[in-house]
Amino acid sequence: MEARYGPVHALHGISLTVDDGEIVAVLGANGAGKTTTLRAVSGTVARRGEVVFDGRRLRRSPEAAARLGIAHVPEGRGTFSELTLLENLRLGAYTRGDGLEENLERVYGFFGWMRNRREQPAGTLSGGEQQMLALARALMSRPRLLLLDEPSLGLAPMIVREIFGIVRRLNEEEKLTVLVVEQNATVALESSSRAYVLEAGRVALEGPSDDLAKDEAVRRSYLGY
Ligand SMILES: Nc1ncnc2c1ncn2[C@@H]1O[C@H](COP(=O)(O)OP(=O)(O)O)[C@@H](O)[C@H]1O
Ligand SMILES: [Mg+2]
Numbered sequence: 001m002e003a004r005y006g007p008v009h010a011l012h013g014i015s016l017t018v019d020d021g022e023i024v025a026v027l028g029a030n031g032a033g034k035t036t037t038l039r040a041v042s043g044t045v046a047r048r049g050e051v052v053f054d055g056r057r058l059r060r061s062p063e064a065a066a067r068l069g070i071a072h073v074p075e076g077r078g079t080f081s082e083l084t085l086l087e088n089l090r091l092g093a094y095t096r097g098d099g100l101e102e103n104l105e106r107v108y109g110f111f112g113w114m115r116n117r118r119e120q121p122a123g124t125l126s127g128g129e130q131q132m133l134a135l136a137r138a139l140m141s142r143p144r145l146l147l148l149d150e151p152s153l154g155l156a157p158m159i160v161r162e163i164f165g166i167v168r169r170l171n172e173e174e175k176l177t178v179l180v181v182e183q184n185a186t187v188a189l190e191s192s193s194r195a196y197v198l199e200a201g202r203v204a205l206e207g208p209s210d211d212l213a214k215d216e217a218v219r220r221s222y223l224g225y
Helices: 034-042 062-067 085-092 100-108 112-117 127-139 157-174 185-191 209-214 216-223
Strands: 002-005 008-012 023-028 070-073 145-149 177-182 194-199 202-208
Touching (some): 002 034, 008 034, 023 034, 023 185, 034 070, 034 145, 034 177, 070 127, 085 100, 085 127, 100 112, 100 127, 112 127, 127 145, 127 157, 145 157, 157 177, 157 185, 177 185, 185 209, 194 209, 202 209
Parallel strands (some): 023 194, 070 145, 145 177
Antiparallel strands (some): 194 202
């Protein structure tokens, strides 16, 4: 896959695979191309090369990706701050009008605190709560593949652990497949089975997360010990 923003060549031909039921992490410094990788998959940036989902070549359009069950939680969350928590969740279900109540109950099963906060404007939630709402909204579409862009951004370590704990539960209980982009390599490697390290729009390293966590270059550059 390749991607450009005008003259900026953001991805220089990267190739990655996510197997059904896996959590795969993409690590890398600021500007390495992590966000662009997710955008290229969900069709929100022009790309060259192909994305194959379930053995079928995906058309490059966000609608086509959403229809096939790919949900993208962008960097910066993208919740609607003037709308209530519940209205945000309802928007997430736009492709599935049926079974809304049941779907809400399913999501409250992962985020119990939301049940009594439905009428709260999203903009008045804490940063961690907004990140959870963004995740919950994506879940309302019952995705098969979740693309998560830096869920830890700006959040306290305890909240980051809580969010990754929920991602792991979703993976175990709903067999949700996850491609997560992170600068927080520690938590991302703990939560994933495989990972890719991007450098300047190329895959610099890839392998089982346990192996990468032991890799000296990864430790020095991304784990800081
Ligand atoms: N909208 C944009 N217009 C121009 N250049 C962009 C845009 N978005 C990202 N880039 C550039 O593309 C490269 C990769 O960016 P990005 O995928 O956002 O990296 P990361 O998510 O790893 O921090 C960077 O050099 C960045 O400056
Ligand atoms: Mg990014």
